Amino acid sequence: MTRPPLYTRRPFLAGLIRQLPLLVVLVAVAVGLLMVAVEHWRRGLVVIGLALVAGGLLRLLLPVRRVGFLAVRSRPVDVVLLAGVGIALTAVTLSVPGG
Template sequence: MTPRAGGTGATRPPLYTRRPVLAGLIRQWPLGVVLLTVGVGLLLVAADFWRRGLITIGLGVAAAGVLRLLLPVRRAGFLAVRSRLVDVVLCLSVGVLLTVFAVVIPAG
């Protein structure tokens, strides 16, 4: 192994060999962001703020589509399920429709 610039002589092994679980979680950050957003939306719905909750869920699903569009397959992680076109179209359309329905439905 080559020494670090200005360092001692030993290099540390990569994160995926030292802590594979942590490396796997870091690699799946796009899915984590989407799940966290949808989870917050579900909590809002459960707290009887259904409109805000559905808007949050819709924006989270739409964010999944945007992340799938912008990130390469290696970085998209588990957001890459089908082809890029199918993933983006499905996530964006479901996210936008859910958000629009939440805004359009009259409060009763």
């Protein structure tokens, strides 16, 4: 006898697993914001920028059924916006003199 799929046996766990890519990105952004709050603004903003780039890569590489709420628009638009903003934030942060 085959077992029913996870989403029928444990719907909460299945939903949580589906949202893992978004959770990873949000945790990384939270770590970056915490770093900014404790006055390591340059490192914190670089962490946030790299988290956004990672979100773009996850959106590009994962299938639609696994990407969860990282899929907001079409795949090309999501990837370009996430990676573009992440690269721009990192570049601007690293180009500010001082520090």
